Amino acid sequence: MDPLALTLIELGAVVFCLGLLARLAGRIGMSPIPLYLVGGLAFGAGGLIKLDGMHEFAHLSGEIGVILLLLMLGLEYTAAELVTGLRRSWQAGVLDLILNFLPGAGIAVLLGWGLVGAIVMGGVTYISSSGIAAKVITDLGRIGNRETPVVLAILVFEDLTMAIYLPILTAILAGVGFLGGLQTVGIALAVVTLVLVVALKHGHRVSQAVHSENSEVFLLNLLGAALLVAGIASALQVSAAVGAFMLGIAISGATAHNATRILEPLRDLFAAIFFVAFGLNTDPSTIPPVLGWALLLAFVTAVTKLLTGFWAAKRAGIAVPGRFRAGAALIARGEFSIVIAGLAVTSGAVPRDLAALATAYVLLMAIVGPLAARFVEPVVKVFRKSPRKPKASEPVASFET
Amino acid sequence: MNVDETELPGLGVRKDFITASGRRIGVVEMREGETELFVSTWDDPDTCQASIPLTADEAAALGNLLGGQHIAMRLAEAHKEIPGIVTRQFSITADSPFTNQPMGKAQIRTRSGVSIVAIMREGEVVPSPAPDVVLHTGDLLVAVGTQEGLDSAAAILRNG
Numbered sequence: 411m412d413p414l415a416l417t418l419i420e421l422g423a424v425v426f427c428l429g430l431l432a433r434l435a436g437r438i439g440m441s442p443i444p445l446y447l448v449g450g451l452a453f454g455a456g457g458l459i460k461l462d463g464m465h466e467f468a469h470l471s472g473e474i475g476v477i478l479l480l481l482m483l484g485l486e487y488t489a490a491e492l493v494t495g496l497r498r499s500w501q502a503g504v505l506d507l508i509l510n511f512l513p514g515a516g517i518a519v520l521l522g523w524g525l526v527g528a529i530v531m532g533g534v535t536y537i538s539s540s541g542i543a544a545k546v547i548t549d550l551g552r553i554g555n556r557e558t559p560v561v562l563a564i565l566v567f568e569d570l571t572m573a574i575y576l577p578i579l580t581a582i583l584a585g586v587g588f589l590g591g592l593q594t595v596g597i598a599l600a601v602v603t604l605v606l607v608v609a610l611k612h613g614h615r616v617s618q619a620v621h622s623e624n625s626e627v628f629l630l631n632l633l634g635a636a637l638l639v640a641g642i643a644s645a646l647q648v649s650a651a652v653g654a655f656m657l658g659i660a661i662s663g664a665t666a667h668n669a670t671r672i673l674e675p676l677r678d679l680f681a682a683i684f685f686v687a688f689g690l691n692t693d694p695s696t697i698p699p700v701l702g703w704a705l706l707l708a709f710v711t712a713v714t715k716l717l718t719g720f721w722a723a724k725r726a727g728i729a730v731p732g733r734f735r736a737g738a739a740l741i742a743r744g745e746f747s748i749v750i751a752g753l754a755v756t757s758g759a760v761p762r763d764l765a766a767l768a769t770a771y772v773l774l775m776a777i778v779g780p781l782a783a784r785f786v787e788p789v790v791k792v793f794r795k796s797p798r799k800p801k802a803s804e805p806v807a808s809f810e811t
Numbered sequence: 812m813n814v815d816e817t818e819l820p821g822l823g824v825r826k827d828f829i830t831a832s833g834r835r836i837g838v839v840e841m842r843e844g845e846t847e848l849f850v851s852t853w854d855d856p857d858t859c860q861a862s863i864p865l866t867a868d869e870a871a872a873l874g875n876l877l878g879g880q881h882i883a884m885r886l887a888e889a890h891k892e893i894p895g896i897v898t899r900q901f902s903i904t905a906d907s908p909f910t911n912q913p914m915g916k917a918q919i920r921t922r923s924g925v926s927i928v929a930i931m932r933e934g935e936v937v938p939s940p941a942p943d944v945v946l947h948t949g950d951l952l953v954a955v956g957t958q959e960g961l962d963s964a965a966a967i968l969r970n971g
Binding site: 667 | 827837843856857
């Protein structure tokens with residue numbers, strides 16, 4: 411068959427299947443990410459059907475998917491929100507980093523993947539899925555809850571940490587030495603600070619530069635700017651994704667809202683292809699050997715996230731049920747864990763098993779996270795009620811005023 | 812009244828307060844322009860019993876209902892000393908003949924002797940509206956007059 415025809419047929423079939431999977435995910439109320447990953451596993455190396463024609467396209471589209479994911483993440487926050495979030499929640503953020511980075515890093519060391527593997531796996535287990543968390547908060551009607559700002563502040567901190575972490579990761583994966591690494595960290599910190607300052611003072615100018623009333627012009631401006639900035643960032647070894655993230659932060663106000671609306675369908679398409687591309691590169695037969703580790707890691711990091719949220723909510727003066735809700739909302743891992751694992755696997759600096767472990771881990775956490783968020787409340791209620799039973803005579807309306 | 816304002820990064824701004832009965836009640840003004848109305852449960856002020864998404868129009872209508880009641884009560888209080896004077900609220904529905912028309916066109920004072928003392932619109936008060944104020948669907952007119960005058964004013968607003 412003509413290679414072009416083959417590519418089109420494969421691509422069409424895959425995208426169509428993704429549509430079906432997304433619909434299924436919507437029907438049962440879960441995140442589509444694990445289903446996309448499973449789809450990728452089924453089509454890729456060692457899967458049910460082997461698709462070779464679309465490999466090149468899937469690879470480039472996946473890269474664009476990452477850029478769009480990070481760009482939209484940046485668009486979600488204004489620089490002012492990031493700065494106040496950082497100021498208010500850095501203690502919780504640091505605790506979050508320590509508690510959730512170490513389990514992943516530890517397992518990588520245990521499995522003999524070295525320092526690079528440890529830094530990658532630490533990132534995978536550290537970063538919560540802000541997409542899943544935001545959806546859980548909205549779906550469960552918790553927008554007005556008091557613990558919600560606490561959860562969001564931690565997510566903001568994590569996303570900013572990503573802006574420092576990704577350039578470091580990129581440098582380490584490229585195999586630069588300690589000094590080169592320090593240099594990259596320096597550049598990354600300088601760039602992040604510079605962009606925050608520019609966004610705070612001149613955000614409207616950046617917005618003006620890409621803004622247009624014509625949605626076609628606007629889309630092309632945005633996408634062009636994002637790819638350009640990502641490309642330049644990549645050339646400077648600051649990680650393409652972080653370039654896009656910083657651009658998203660610099661764009662603010664009404665322009666940011668319109669940009670979100672216009673980019674959403676593109677992001678959905680390319681991000682879906684990114685997840686599939688990641689699955690394509692993972693041989694399903696490598697998953698069963700690491701499944702035990704994935705389960706252990708899932709359990710440990712679910713507990714550590716719960717502790718993080720519990721502690722942060724307690725500091726904010728929130729009662730016990732709210733503390734558990736805050737912790738459970740953070741459990742889900744998703745898109746950014748795969749972004750990190752994807753970077754590592756593409757660079758070839760880590761063993762193939764890492765991709766398998768990351769896939770299995772994200773599969774588990776993307777499913778467990780929303781479930782935990784939903785069921786933590788009734789579970790806590792049952793546990794809290796039983797010791798209080800003897801006091802049934804106390805007045806029912808014992809709330810504080 | 813002490814209203815707390817809390818930033819919700821990526822979502823919007825939450826504004827709420829604790830009622831005398833111990834419930835937390837408030838709104839989240841979402842970035843995209845919708846409003847989420849919520850009220851806490853009685854036993855845990857951290858969580859919400861109900862969280863109701865409202866469109867901009869619905870939020871404005873609800874604001875008018877709540878604010879209009881307040882104004883009408885205050886006016887009624889002020890007019891208690893004068894026998895025969897009553898305060899009443901009229902809402903402008905989409906099918907009213909004076910929707911998108913200046914209020915003066917209805918000639919309410921000339922025809923019924925009733926005074927429109929305020930218009931509640933999108934949660935805000937337009938006090939002593941001039942005849943050239945254009946009426947919109949969802950506006951709440953606060954009217955003062957006699958019982959009969961108010962009846963005929965209602966008829967004017969409904970039927971023209």
